[in-house]
Amino acid sequence: MPEPNLGADGFKRHAPATLRNRAPIRDILATLLPSKARVLEVGAGTGEHAVFFARALPHLTWQPTDADPELVASIAAYAREANLPNLRPPLMLDAAVRRSACAGLIAEAAAVLRPGGLLILYGPFMVDGRHTAPSNAAFDDSLKAMDERFGVRDVAEVAAAAHAFRLTHRLPMPANNLTLVFARDGDTSQRTG
Secondary structure, X not given: OOEXXXXXXXXXXXXXXXXXXXXXXXHHHHHHOOOOEEEEEOOOOOOHXXXXXXXXXXXXEEEEEEOOHHHHXXXXXXXXXXXXXXXXXXXXXXXXXXXXXXXXXXXXXXXXXXXXXXXXXXXXXXXXXXXXXXXXXXXHHHHHHHOOOOOOOEHHHHHHHOOOEEEEEEEEEOOOEEEEEEEEOOOOOOOXX
């Protein structure tokens, strides 16, 4: 859960995990994304990642979103402070409005991404029906307690739900997380896994 970091504006929040995972995520984004692209960050949380990525990857236009109004306010506070030309003001977006967050995100990405567009997912995932760490199992329980539509998903379940995509990368990340990269059907680049 993000911790308050009340600055002069009173809205900024801090999530300690951002300091651990932002550089590895940036490296993956820098490798996979084209030289010019618009990135929609779903579930941007505090906004710390959005600022870090927009600053580190100035050739990308970064659009942060979140479903929580308090986090949208935090993102806006970080964005105002950073004043980066490629960082857009945050938007309210709830991927779980009509279905589970995972299914909603995949369905909406399939509707808006062009062939070859990338859907990049980062976080804890189960592999072959098992959590990769006790901390991921505890996190799964806490998510389900908040909303039964939430939870840690299995890589195979996510790949099966992504009908309009194909899994091109499954990359290990710090703290027992993974990055899954899906390409929208129509992409002619080489598959890796």
